[in-house]
Amino acid sequence: MSNNSCNYTDCTRFSELYALFERLTPLAADCGTVCGGACCRDLSHSGEGAPSGMLLFPGEEAFRRERGLEDGVVLHRGTEPLFVCLGACRREQRPLSCRIFPLFPALGADGRIRAVYDPRAWRVCPLVREHRHVPLQRAFVRAVRAAGREIARTGEGRDFLARQAEEIREFNRFLRLDGERPPICRKAVERGAQRT
Numbered sequence: 491m492s493n494n495s496c497n498y499t500d501c502t503r504f505s506e507l508y509a510l511f512e513r514l515t516p517l518a519a520d521c522g523t524v525c526g527g528a529c530c531r532d533l534s535h536s537g538e539g540a541p542s543g544m545l546l547f548p549g550e551e552a553f554r555r556e557r558g559l560e561d562g563v564v565l566h567r568g569t570e571p572l573f574v575c576l577g578a579c580r581r582e583q584r585p586l587s588c589r590i591f592p593l594f595p596a597l598g599a600d601g602r603i604r605a606v607y608d609p610r611a612w613r614v615c616p617l618v619r620e621h622r623h624v625p626l627q628r629a630f631v632r633a634v635r636a637a638g639r640e641i642a643r644t645g646e647g648r649d650f651l652a653r654q655a656e657e658i659r660e661f662n663r664f665l666r667l668d669g670e671r672p673p674i675c676r677k678a679v680e681r682g683a684q685r686t
């Protein structure tokens with residue numbers, strides 16, 4: 491990856507991560523036509539107690555400010571900043587969490603990054619609930635893993651991924667998605683093709 495304004499060693503190159511997912515999506519077709527775009531809804535008045543939104547990765551808020559990406563608001567009420575939209579956005583402005591949904595780059599105890607189904611997306615996303623029947627595009631899965639590696643290059647990013655991995659493990663105590671096949675085309679794996 492070449493660089494934008496940031497130094498290779500001390501910040502995450504969000505412009506390149508955003509570009510990576512400009513065309514890559516979980517399915518070749520628009521999955522939103524099946525679920526009605528369930529992951530894009532106005533959460534600003536959700537009435538669900540704790541605020542809901544999309545996580546911003548370390549450095550992403552500053553990147554968005556610098557680039558003048560104005561859609562949505564950012565809440566600082568917990569450990570991580572939350573991006574809250576009104577259920578609609580300019581596609582080129584959506585944050586990284588929206589671009590990689592419903593996967594997440596999970597940092598394992600062995601230090602490796604794997605693209606996994608995010609159990610926190612279970613309630614919203616049919617691709618997670620139907621993961622046994624609907625494989626995702628291999629290129630998309632690989633890109634999520636590559637994004638995780640880019641995030642993990644900085645200490646802040648690695649700490650963030652470790653906190654998220656812990657939360658994902660907590661959810662998986664009930665959902666057990668971590669014991670399932672990885673989110674790739676099953677037939678290719680069974681034929682012995684390279685694993686993502």
Ligand code: SF4
Nearest residue numbers: 521522525528529615
């Ligand atoms: S909820 Fe899942 S299936 Fe629906 S648009 Fe979002 S990512 Fe696609």
Ligand code: SF4
Nearest residue numbers: 530575577578579588
């Ligand atoms: S920012 Fe855009 S892509 Fe992300 S949840 Fe909101 S409407 Fe959907």
